[in-house]
Amino acid sequence: DAKTTQPTSMDCAEGRAANLPCNHSTISGNEYVYWYRQIHSQGPQYIIHGLKNNETNEMASLIITEDRKSSTLILPHATLRDTAVYYCIVRVAWAAGNKLTFGGGTRVLVKP
């Protein structure tokens, strides 16, 4: 799996958009960009994933650059409950046994 690079931590004001960057310059053509988060030692939670098009769901938006070497997760209106560690992971989606490789992630603190 391609390696990703994320900032170690970031703060965000409640109600504002949180923009979480991720670099994945060695991503392969068949690898998707995934975002998960982990709230205080709970199990990781899926947020969103994409291949090359921008994606949006009820939780977040994912913006992938045209060369696919980086992406940004956007939490449009951060709440205190969004305080968590956010992981950017690249992974081939379809293969049997295909695992997620977690890095250190970005520790996001949403402040009132």
Place this chain on the structure above:
Amino acid sequence: EPEVTQTPSHQVTQMGQEVILHCVPISNHLYFYWYRQILGQKVEFLVSFYNNEISEKSEIFDDQFSVERPDGSNFTLKIRSTKLEDSAMYFCASSDDSNEKLFFGSGTQLSVL
């Protein structure tokens, strides 16, 4: 929303004892995983399971570890002879036939004394 259920939430055992961690994946899911997280460290992959066999395993998953799907609903992780360094939060996960996204349980905190 369907969820992955893990029991027990906490397990305390003596070094050298066998433990079995239990998971009930989401009912129509076909891919099953175990991960662990030592306190303060990254989430680490242990093993994946598909079509009644191990698909992939990490270096951590040595012959002290085994997995089983004894019936149509449970997925277990057994540690034969626990070591102090096995103390961690163990997460079970599952995904459906698209294998696109993994759903994680809330974990079992294993403490080996």
